[in-house]
Amino acid sequence: MRHGPGDPAWRHTPDGAFWRTCATPDGPGTLRVAVADGRVTGAAWGPGAGWLLETLPALLGEDDDVSGFVPEHEVVRRAAKRHEGLRIGRTFRVFESLVPAVLEQKVVSEEGWRAWRWLLYRYGEPAPGPAPEGMRVFPGPEVCRSIPSWDWHRAGAEAVRARTIVNAARYAARLEAAGDSAATDLLLRALPGIGVWTSAEVRQRSHGDADALSVGDYHLSSLVGWALTGRRTDDAGMLRLLAPYLGHRHRVSRLLRSDGERPPARGPRARVRDYRSF
Structure with a gap:
């Protein structure tokens, strides 16, 4: 559930505890x-405490x-034997998973993690309760719709990604009520700027x-491709290799x-772009 080091919505503290904030329905x-x-x-703490504890087993x-x-x-x-405790959890929060994916x-x-941090520090509210310092709660769809273009730019999100998020925020209620993963996939991919990759990244988290x-x-x-055959492959090749695992392809990739x-x-690493203005 963490989106990079320093994610304001996630912490792992020295005592071994994991902390997470959430904009729950409550x-x-x-x-x-x-x-x-x-x-x-x-x-749990805050107005959403009861909801967070109720959904903890699913998480x-x-x-x-x-x-x-x-x-x-x-x-x-x-890998399955070494990681036999692996479970795919779910958050039940579609829009909260969508924004960092976009x-x-x-x-x-x-670059994406930096934008997520900036937006939560600028627009998220402080985490309720005795949370570690600096934790923030996702601001929600109404706030996302109100963010001005210059602040999206300061976050490092260019106009295309910003428009995708703002437009999706208009349909946030429908996304949360869409139902199972297949129905959510159809609704997500009907929205401009959201394709197969983004929908999968969302549903891995929101629906497990x-x-x-x-x-x-x-x-x-x-x-x-390298793990299963010793050779690189493309998306079509990956789908062929994972065909025997239909129903569990994300599990296998994990x-x-x-x-x-x-x-x-091979070759130089891609550089992190930074075209922000302050």
């Missing part, structure tokens, strides 16, 4: 999750259904969709990201 909330003596415990993957997942490649078997479209990850594969990702197809051997880097 209002802003802060959640603290910790593990002690083999037990997971949660505490931790209680609804994740692994039936039908049968590793057919040795590398997938090894900010990360077609840019170096650090274990099959929502990030087709179009800059690195993923090469990683999957396992390979965590455990697979990455292809050797």
